[in-house]
Amino acid sequence: MPPPPTLGRNRSLGGACIALFTLSTAFPIIGSVIRTDQAPRWLGVADVAVAAALVCVAIVLASQTRRTLTDRNRLTAFYATQAVIFAIPALLALFFLAGGRINWDVLVVGVAWRGWLLLYTLPHIAAALAGQSTE
Numbered sequence: 001m002p003p004p005p006t007l008g009r010n011r012s013l014g015g016a017c018i019a020l021f022t023l024s025t026a027f028p029i030i031g032s033v034i035r036t037d038q039a040p041r042w043l044g045v046a047d048v049a050v051a052a053a054l055v056c057v058a059i060v061l062a063s064q065t066r067r068t069l070t071d072r073n074r075l076t077a078f079y080a081t082q083a084v085i086f087a088i089p090a091l092l093a094l095f096f097l098a099g100g101r102i103n104w105d106v107l108v109v110g111v112a113w114r115g116w117l118l119l120y121t122l123p124h125i126a127a128a129l130a131g132q133s134t135e
Contacts, residue, residue, distance in 0.1 A: 013061040014128030020054040021118055027051075028110020032103045047110075054114075058121045065127040073130065077122035084118065087111070 027047035031039060091111070094102065 010061070010064055010128040011131060013057060013064065014125045017054070017057050017061050017121060017125055017128075020050060020057055021114065024050045024054045025111065025114050028107050028114075031110065032107035033101070034103075036103065051114075055117070058117055058124075061128055062121060062124045065124045069123050069127050073123045073126040076126040076130075080122050080126070081119060084115070084122075087115070 024047075027043070027050065031043065031047065034043075091107075095104070
């Protein structure tokens with residue numbers, strides 16, 4: 001018996017969400033090391049476009065999987081969170097080692113909202129990738 005259509009769609013949304021998080025997070029990192037007067041306009045436009053796509057995919061994924069979340073999904077998300085929060089001391093080390101060469105206004109704002117969205121979405125990504133159906 002083939003899997004329900006929502007099952008494949010949820011897995012695709014989960015994979016798309018991970019890819020968009022990765023791509024979207026690259027923009028504030030790149031933007032924080034490029035001098036503001038040298039940053040090409042297309043970089044800002046691409047950042048906003050990818051960020052908008054990320055938010056849309058995350059909202060759809062969360063709405064598709066919210067009724068099927070299990071404790072196992074939340075535990076998987078918790079373990080992933082343990083790895084993600086390593087970014088905080090890494091950013092502190094970066095601040096002390098290269099503080100003056102980083103545009104922190106760009107980096108902190110860009111990483112902060114993406115980090116919040118990632119932590120909120122992780123249980124939903126876990127549910128989607130685990131292949132749970134909404135039906």
